Amino acid sequence: MKTKVIEFITSLGDGGAETLVKDYALLLDKDLFDITILTRYPIHGTANMKILNDNDIKIITLNSSDSVFAKIFNKITKPVRIPLKLRSIIRMEKPDVIHVHLCQLEYMGYAAKYLKDIRIFYTCHNIIEKYFGPDCKKELKAAQMLIRNNGMRLIALHDDMRRELNTLFNTDNTVVIRNGIDFERFNSIDITKSNERQLLGIPENAFVIGHVGRFTHQKNHPFLIEIFREASARDKNAFLLLVGAGDTAYVTEKLKEYNLETRCMILSNRSDIPQIMRAMDVFVFPSLYEGLGIVLIEAQAMGLRCIISDAVPDEAVRTRNVIKCSLEDSPVVWVDNIYSNSINSGSYGTLDDYDMRKEIKKLEQLYLNQRRQKVTK
Numbered sequence: 001m002k003t004k005v006i007e008f009i010t011s012l013g014d015g016g017a018e019t020l021v022k023d024y025a026l027l028l029d030k031d032l033f034d035i036t037i038l039t040r041y042p043i044h045g046t047a048n049m050k051i052l053n054d055n056d057i058k059i060i061t062l063n064s065s066d067s068v069f070a071k072i073f074n075k076i077t078k079p080v081r082i083p084l085k086l087r088s089i090i091r092m093e094k095p096d097v098i099h100v101h102l103c104q105l106e107y108m109g110y111a112a113k114y115l116k117d118i119r120i121f122y123t124c125h126n127i128i129e130k131y132f133g134p135d136c137k138k139e140l141k142a143a144q145m146l147i148r149n150n151g152m153r154l155i156a157l158h159d160d161m162r163r164e165l166n167t168l169f170n171t172d173n174t175v176v177i178r179n180g181i182d183f184e185r186f187n188s189i190d191i192t193k194s195n196e197r198q199l200l201g202i203p204e205n206a207f208v209i210g211h212v213g214r215f216t217h218q219k220n221h222p223f224l225i226e227i228f229r230e231a232s233a234r235d236k237n238a239f240l241l242l243v244g245a246g247d248t249a250y251v252t253e254k255l256k257e258y259n260l261e262t263r264c265m266i267l268s269n270r271s272d273i274p275q276i277m278r279a280m281d282v283f284v285f286p287s288l289y290e291g292l293g294i295v296l297i298e299a300q301a302m303g304l305r306c307i308i309s310d311a312v313p314d315e316a317v318r319t320r321n322v323i324k325c326s327l328e329d330s331p332v333v334w335v336d337n338i339y340s341n342s343i344n345s346g347s348y349g350t351l352d353d354y355d356m357r358k359e360i361k362k363l364e365q366l367y368l369n370q371r372r373q374k375v376t377k
Helices: 016-027 047-054 068-093 105-110 128-132 137-150 159-169 183-187 193-200 221-234 249-257 273-278 294-301 331-339 356-376
Strands: 003-009 033-039 058-061 097-101 119-123 153-156 207-212 238-243 264-267 282-285 305-309 322-325
Touching: 003 016, 003 068, 003 356, 016 033, 016 047, 016 097, 016 294, 016 356, 047 058, 068 105, 097 105, 105 137, 119 137, 128 137, 128 159, 137 159, 153 159, 183 294, 193 273, 207 221, 207 273, 207 294, 221 238, 221 249, 221 331, 238 273, 249 264, 273 294, 282 294, 282 331, 294 305, 305 331, 322 331
Parallel strands: 003 033, 003 097, 033 058, 097 119, 119 153, 207 238, 207 282, 238 264, 282 305, 305 322
Antiparallel strands: none
């Protein structure tokens, strides 16, 4: 009998956690596991959603609409409606495992009494303060209750996060499963830099500064634009390639203000990140904080030199092609490093440590152990 797994996440956008859930659904052994993805809100037109639909992965949505009215209604009624909806889904799907991602623990807490004999896992995808800090008291309370009453097992992205989670929740069984990448996607790229630029419409002689990430506060796009402004003042061939979903208004306004709008390209909802990275000369990642920054692993897998903020965990530095800069440094310092050919970084392991297929095997063992426990009761 297959182990029934539900992966529970906010939506199926194109962020790192959403991409990970997509990879889980595709790569978990179909002879052993029956996978369903449960989302809080519907979302359409994303690369991840298209790939999952193309592969016939079952997707269930708690809330039928993400309109402003629907969100207000859902917020008011969720203490009653969500437990009933989750109970209905649990009765219908009969999961052995529910694996929770991002900020869904409050919802799970409402339905805790319906989770008997179901093993709960929770992956912390960002810095702990993002999910369990002062502004997240409901998530923290729900996590404490689910650990205490339902035996929820925590999953960290790296050892430092594991120690922090164990300390915060007074436990000792947090496990590390890295947000790996499917290296087959990166090793099989046969397009040249010149041809990829031609496909995208980027001048062949451009010096392409690349970034991949949602347009959110965390990714620090305003500072990235200042870095690009300095690079453009030095190099008439500097070109900015941005990939990510979200509100791009600030970026486009600043580029227009600096008369740089013709030297930038913004792409959204893309499933061909390895190919797009082929067009880049350097990857710049000035995040204000990161749980890990899986896209940095992807950039290193493509052989790119990476200039990153000192807020990115050392765990994500896997080659000597990565240079850290302080967020207190001026754009001048960042651009000095962008155009420097010197490589002055250390590394904290190898890229092989982030092989998704190896990490999937660890996850499968966690899920299968749950199945064995349930069968032997």
